[in-house]
Amino acid sequence: MHVIENGNxxxxxxxxxxxxxxxxxxxxTPQTPVTEKLSEYVxxxxxxxxxxxxxxxHSALAVCIAASSAGARVFTATSANGLLYKHEQVQWAAGAxxxxxxxxxxxxxxxxxxxxxxxxxxxxxxxxxxxxIYCADHQQILDSVIKAYWLAEKASLPIMVCYDGYILSHTxxxxxxPEQEKVDAFLPPYRPDYALDPDQPANLNTVTLPDVxxxxxxxxxxxxxxxxxxxxxxxxxxxxxxxEAEERFSRIFGRSENPYLEPYxxxxxxxxxxxxxxITYQLRVxxxxxxxxxxxxxxxxxxxxRPFPDRAIAEALKGKKRVMVFEKAxxxxxxxxLYSDLKSALYEHLAGTGSLPAVQNFIAGIxxxxxxxxxxxxxxxxxxxxxxxxxxxxxxxKL
Amino acid sequence: xxxxxxxxxxxxxxxxxxxxGRTGSWRVERPVLNPELCIPCKRNKxxxxxxxLFCPEVVISRTIPPQIDLTYCKGCGICAEECPTKAITMMxxxxxxxxxxx
Numbered sequence: 001m002h003v004i005e006n007g008n009x010x011x012x013x014x015x016x017x018x019x020x021x022x023x024x025x026x027x028x029t030p031q032t033p034v035t036e037k038l039s040e041y042v043x044x045x046x047x048x049x050x051x052x053x054x055x056x057x058h059s060a061l062a063v064c065i066a067a068s069s070a071g072a073r074v075f076t077a078t079s080a081n082g083l084l085y086k087h088e089q090v091q092w093a094a095g096a097x098x099x100x101x102x103x104x105x106x107x108x109x110x111x112x113x114x115x116x117x118x119x120x121x122x123x124x125x126x127x128x129x130x131x132x133i134y135c136a137d138h139q140q141i142l143d144s145v146i147k148a149y150w151l152a153e154k155a156s157l158p159i160m161v162c163y164d165g166y167i168l169s170h171t172x173x174x175x176x177x178p179e180q181e182k183v184d185a186f187l188p189p190y191r192p193d194y195a196l197d198p199d200q201p202a203n204l205n206t207v208t209l210p211d212v213x214x215x216x217x218x219x220x221x222x223x224x225x226x227x228x229x230x231x232x233x234x235x236x237x238x239x240x241x242x243x244e245a246e247e248r249f250s251r252i253f254g255r256s257e258n259p260y261l262e263p264y265x266x267x268x269x270x271x272x273x274x275x276x277x278x279i280t281y282q283l284r285v286x287x288x289x290x291x292x293x294x295x296x297x298x299x300x301x302x303x304x305x306r307p308f309p310d311r312a313i314a315e316a317l318k319g320k321k322r323v324m325v326f327e328k329a330x331x332x333x334x335x336x337x338l339y340s341d342l343k344s345a346l347y348e349h350l351a352g353t354g355s356l357p358a359v360q361n362f363i364a365g366i367x368x369x370x371x372x373x374x375x376x377x378x379x380x381x382x383x384x385x386x387x388x389x390x391x392x393x394x395x396x397x398k399l
Numbered sequence: 400x401x402x403x404x405x406x407x408x409x410x411x412x413x414x415x416x417x418x419x420g421r422t423g424s425w426r427v428e429r430p431v432l433n434p435e436l437c438i439p440c441k442r443n444k445x446x447x448x449x450x451x452l453f454c455p456e457v458v459i460s461r462t463i464p465p466q467i468d469l470t471y472c473k474g475c476g477i478c479a480e481e482c483p484t485k486a487i488t489m490m491x492x493x494x495x496x497x498x499x500x501x
Contacts, residue, residue: 097409156408194411201414208410209420212402216415222402230408 001177007168010138010175011077011103011161012037014145016047017183020101021072024052024063028082029115030165031105035077057082061089061100068098069204071195073149077103079165080121081110087125090158094129094231096205099152099190100159101145102130106277106328107165108367116368117165119276123329123337129231131159131238132305134276136262139175140303141168143249146178150187151245155238157231164278164328166368178253186252235307242304260309261316262301265291269298271384272317272357275326276302276338279364279371283326286377295384308341314349317342320357324383326376326395328365335361335392361392369396417471422456426474428489430467436486439463450478450487 005013011034015023023042025035041047050067054060057078064074078086083104093100104122108114122132133148135141141163148159163169194202208224215221222230242259250256264284266272273283280301290297300316302309317323323346327336334340339361350356360383365371375395412418434440438447440463451459458468459478467478479487 095409194407203412203418205410206412207419211420213420214417216413216418219405220400220402221405221412222408222410224410226402226405227408227410234408 001179002174003177004172004174005138006033006170006172007135007138007141007163008033008105008170009037010141011145011163012041013177014142015075015101016041017178017180018075018101018146018149018187019073019184019189020047020049020075020149022050022052022064022067022074023076024054024060024067024074025076025078026054026057026060026082028057028079028107030107030117030169031077031079031082031103033169034103034105038075057085058089061086061093061102064100064102065089065093065096065098068093068100069096069196071190071192073153073190074100075102076100077105079105080107080115083121083125084109087128090125090128090130092205093158095227097156097231098158099149099156101148101152102158102160103141103145104160104162105165105169106162114367115165117167118328118366118368119162119164120329120366122160122162125160126306126337129157129235130306131155131157131235133159133161134301134303134305135161135163135168136278136281136301137175138168138173140257142175142177143253143255146183146186147245147249149190150248151238151241153190153192154245155234155241157234157238162277167278176255182252186249238307239304239309239311258303260302260304260312262303263316264299264301266298266300266316268296270296270320271298271322271324271380272320273297273299273324273326273380274302274338274342275299276305277328279326279328282371282373283376283380285373286380289377290381290384293381295381297380297384302338305338305341308345310341310345311349313342313345317346317357318350318353319355322360322383322386323357324360324362324380326362326364326379327392328363330363330392336363339392358386358388360388362395363392364395366394371396416468421470422473423468423470426469426472426492428474428476429469429492429495430472430474430476430478430487431490432464432467433486433488434464436484437464437482438484438486439465440486447483449481449483453477453481
């Protein structure tokens with residue numbers, strides 16, 4: 001069924017279709033409508049779930065951690081400083097290997113206080129052991145939530161579904177709402193290996209020594225380092241799991257996409273623009289304009305940021321002349337995090353092959369600064385002409 | 400030999416001795432019991448057991464004489480502090496390792 005709704009409702013519909021059993025969230029702009037919509041579904045009985053109001057984002061994730069440990073399918077959502085406030089529990093959820101799905105409605109972080117869109121919030125959580133999926137339209141938001149539950153439960157890893165505040169969260173777009181039966185066929189009920197059980201008491205995630213130890217059954221159990229190494233290994237294996245999910249999704253829903261990258265006019269392109277989220281769709285307009293000028297340029301959205309699909313990215317960019325990375329976040333004191341990661345992937349897979357593209361970083365839309373398509377096109381044209389700058393170039397800056 | 404095939408990927412401990420690891424290795428001082436001062440030992444009766452009651456690691460047995468499980472005793476000294484007859488003395492762990500070497 002086709003519906004016209006905003007991005008936050010697309011996320012809430014996905015959660016409802018996935019039959020989440022426990023929802024806990026604290027309102028923060030621009031995420032608030034997701035949780036409002038879910039509380040309506042719970043209140044009306046459309047969604048059989050416990051909606052737990054909490055006094056903070058930290059508690060919201062703590063509730064999800066507890067409920068997930070007890071075997072429930074859980075959901076939370078947040079933005080900006082709310083996500084930062086959750087940070088300690090964000091790390092915890094990953095180490096505890098809980099399949100929590102969290103929508104991050106991207107917004108700039110304070111100080112100074114700012115409620116508009118950029119991606120500094122989720123990018124700052126890059127190294128927490130969570131999967132990060134970025135969406136560029138409402139269909140992707142809905143589909144990503146559905147896929148995220150299957151993936152999280154398959155891999156025992158928590159997942160952030162990230163989408164740009166306002167640009168996606170508050171704008172209306174048509175999208176296909178799948179039938180409940182299809183979602184049920186795709187996503188079986190959550191059956192964890194172990195769920196909190198008074199008949200099988202256990203301490204979860206207590207002090208774990210630097211070295212391995214014998215457990216009460218006399219088996220050699222992990223130390224902290226083994227548990228953390230397994231987290232990393234399973235994050236890397238997720239690159240295969242995500243392909244498996246895509247195959248399963250396309251079989252049931254009849255549509256599929258590349259789970260790592262979303263290329264547009266890249267095949268014959270000399271230059272590729274790269275980004276995360278809605279900016280990549282805006283860049284399509286720039287690409288079309290430049291193509292009409294004869295500049296062979298394409299744009300590639302990165303859908304999965306953690307684990308980083310390094311090989312797929314290097315493969316897609318191999319032999320291109322230039323790569324321009326447009327980011328709404330940066331690692332202060334160096335450059336955009338995606339740019340660093342992308343260069344690392346190119347070095348790893350293409351160094352010495354003679355097919356390393358030149359690279360340039362652009363920073364745009366920080367704190368909701370308007371990203372004008374003309375400015376974006378000019379930046380792309382400038383870089384395609386071979387102009388480079390040693391530092392990231394800020395688009396639309398008025399200093 | 401590693402933990403690659405261990406049945407879980409998290410820290411998951413079940414009730415039982417030592418699931419927090421061999422914490423006896425943390426000990427700097429060792430509790431040593433003098434049966435000539437210990438009430439249950441002197442009377443040969445189940446009595447006192449203040450040490451058993453206070454031990455936060457549950458490593459002292461309710462027996463005559465009370466046994467201290469040095470595999471898990473962290474050497475906190477609470478038993479020595481609480482013993483009403485001063486029957487338990489905390490001694491430098493190095494004395495025992497030096498003896499072992501001799």
